[in-house]
Amino acid sequence: MGRGEPKGHWLLLALGALALTVLLLLDGFANGAVGEAPRKEPAHPAAAPAEATSAGPVINLAGGKTQSRRMPAKTVALTFDDGPDPEWTPRILDVLRRHNAHATFFSMGAHIAQQPALTRRILREGNEIGSHTYTHIDMAASPAWRTRFELDLTQRALAGAAGVHTRLMRMPYSSRPDGLTAGEWRAARLAGADGYLTVLTDRDTEDWARPGVDRIVRDATTAGRRGEGAIVMLHDAGGDRTETVAALEQIIVRLQAQGYRFTGVAEGLGLPAATVKVGGGEQAIGTVLVAAQRTAGWLTGWFGLLFLLAGMLCAIRLGVLLVFAHVHMRAVRRPQRRRTQGEPPPLSVIVPAYNEEAGIAATVRSLLDTDYPAPFEVIVVDDGSTDRTAEIVEALALPGVRLIRKPNGGKPSALNTGAAAARTDVLVLVDGDTVFQRDTLRHLVAPLDDPRVGAVSGNTKVANRGGVLGRWQHIEYVIGFNLDRRMFDVLQCMPTIPGAIGAFRRAALLEVGGVHDDTLAEDTDLTMAICRAGWRVVYEEKALAWTEAPDSLRQLWRQRYRWCYGTMQAMWKHRRSVVERGRSGRFGRRCLTYLAVFQVVLPLFAPAVDLFALFGLAFLDPTAPLLMWAAFTAAQAAAGAYALWLDHEPVRPLWTLPLQQVVYRQLMYLVVLQSAVTAVLGARLRWQTIRRTGTFAGPGGEEARLGLGGQSVAG
Structure with missing residues (x-):
């Protein structure tokens, strides 16, 4: 006689359905479909206080005091937001490596989890990595718990992908210090209380709008006084970045000819390393998150095809x-x-x-x-x-x-x-x-x-x-x-x-x-x-x-x-x-x-x-x-x-x-x-x-x- 009807399989089925639901929700969250914090930009937002709008692009708000720094002369920190992207980030890394230049990548946690190998390549080739939140939320409009949650998830994704945490953070939708709003300033202070350095920019190329290669090169190289250092904002994800890759080649060639060096933000300012190693427990938790995120993305894609x-x-x-x-x-x-x-x-x-x-x-x-x-x-x-x-x-x-x-x-x-x-x-x-x-x-x-x-x-x-x-x-x-x-x-x-x-x-x-x-x-x-x-x-x-x-x-x-x-x-x-x-x-x-x-x-x-x-x-x-x-x-x-x-x-x-x-x-x-x-x-x-x-x-x-x-x- 065979065994009787199996017991407990309904529990297994329920757990499987729960796991699938969680994975779908995780993928929806990572792609901004679940729990998205909508961006409602006011017509006339209140400006941040003068201590913020007159500060340098790198702001330290730890301890409740505002300290800021600017890049030293002849030093350029190229920064790339929204990645890593499997198509565009490798092309950008190829250009940087070809010219022996380093940069800082402000990456989204969800993308880090989806591209762990690419994240490791960014660090392996001498570049820095910073947090750009997990799902690119508007930190100025998000509640404090959501901001901390997004930043913490990004750290866990970094721990799982590369075994590190980062000290650097850039708020999505931010630009130069003189454009900071009161909401962004509150978000920066919240992140500063958790030990982050807030990194803004001197030169916003607005390459996301694809204004043309010449315009991107001009905005990255001509703003400010001759010979001063700068932080340049570019993007390595979020759409077609053909113009960005082409402009990057010209930016590096032109400024290197003028004696500029290209470093990461922390390296250029002589600060401690942008990333620190994490313990085995943190890395294990991060590994689970990375595996879940990748599985969720894989499942969503396949279920779309199955549908x-x-x-x-x-x-x-x-x-x-x-x-x-x-x-x-x-x-x-x-x-x-x-x-x-x-x-x-x-x-x-x-x-x-x-x-x-x-x-x-x-x-x-x-x-x-x-x-x-x-x-x-x-x-x-x-x-x-x-x-x-x-x-x-x-x-x-x-x-x-x-x-x-x-x-x-x-x-x-x-x-x-x-x-x-x-x-x-x-x-x-x-x-x-x-x-x-x-x-x-x-x-x-x-x-x-x-x-x-x-x-x-x-x-x-x-x-x-x-x-x-x-x-x-x-x-x-x-x-x-x-x-x-x-x-x-x-x-x-x-x-x-x-x-x-x-x-x-x-x-x-x-x-x-x-x-x-x-x-x-x-x-x-x-x-x-x-x-x-x-x-x-x-x-x-x-x-x-x-x-x-x-x-x-x-x-x-x-x-x-x-x-x-x-x-x-x-x-x-x-x-x-x-x-x-x-x-x-x-x-x-x-x-x-x-x-x-x-x-x-x-x-x-x-x-x-x-x-x-x-x-x-x-x-x-x-x-x-x-x-x-x-x-x-x-x-x-x-x-x-x-x-x-x-x-x-x-x-x-x-x-x-x-x-x-x-x-x-x-x-x-x-x-x-x-x-x-x-x-x-x-x-x-x-x-x-x-x-x-x-x-x-x-x-x-x-x-x-x-x-x-x-x-x-x-x-």
């Missing part, structure tokens, strides 16, 4: 299903199915029943109330029921009905017992909660006129479709299951004949060894085995069977969990068909590939993709996710209308489709996730039964609505 890919695959699948449904309706096998050679064969209808007292009487009566012209028998196999199932069948005392009692052994055992007791070569397998129409048997058996056909799938309908949950399952049966079966019929790769309604040749059953119990989806396993044996399995849409669907989310979950896990078991059991030759190989490559993509892989990724879509709606531009969702829902509705029309059903239930996409679809995805976890852990899931409510029993019930109250004697 588009999933949308495209679903659209392609929907289009393909509709095309094959049209082909199935117009051409495939219709002439052959209408031609009947000889008399209809005698039948044995086998009904496995375990605790089916709520509906077994309606099932048996519906089987006997038929227009099938040939003799047939009904065999009810009571599989050790603990309720009154067997007593109800006996009390009916209907001619042509046999009751076989056996100890509980599972549905495959009951089916094999019924097949062994059957007297005919054509077997119809029917669930104990299913009701047939009067013409169902006749339509179901008709395709067996073709000797190549080994089994026939009928058309299962949801009977209890009164509530929203019932309507959702009705839509799923018609759009999902039956459209799929039309496609599989055309491609001759049917994976499942539903337990509710299927006809089989005894020869086909014997060839595959009967119904096996090594999967929880015995109907799927049996159908796949028959296909691999070379028999054709077809779909007969006119053979209608009404079944009772689960009427609660708990019951639905239990049923679909068993179905999904059992289907995965069957796919794994028949995996060799993918590489085999002949009909078995065609079945495997067509059917198993389709099931793997659309019933396993996509549902496994779908919750994460949906979470990314919600993230985009909340924090990014919601236009694309909304348009894609609306387009997909509209396409689903159109396909649903066509599928309902094919099944001669009204389109009224489609009003529940949008809500189904939000609620029901997520439930089905979680079923796949739980099934996958169960399979990976090697657990053996026990048989899940659902509670029957007796939809077909009693006056006014579905039995009466379908006109199934009469009795016919067969055989």
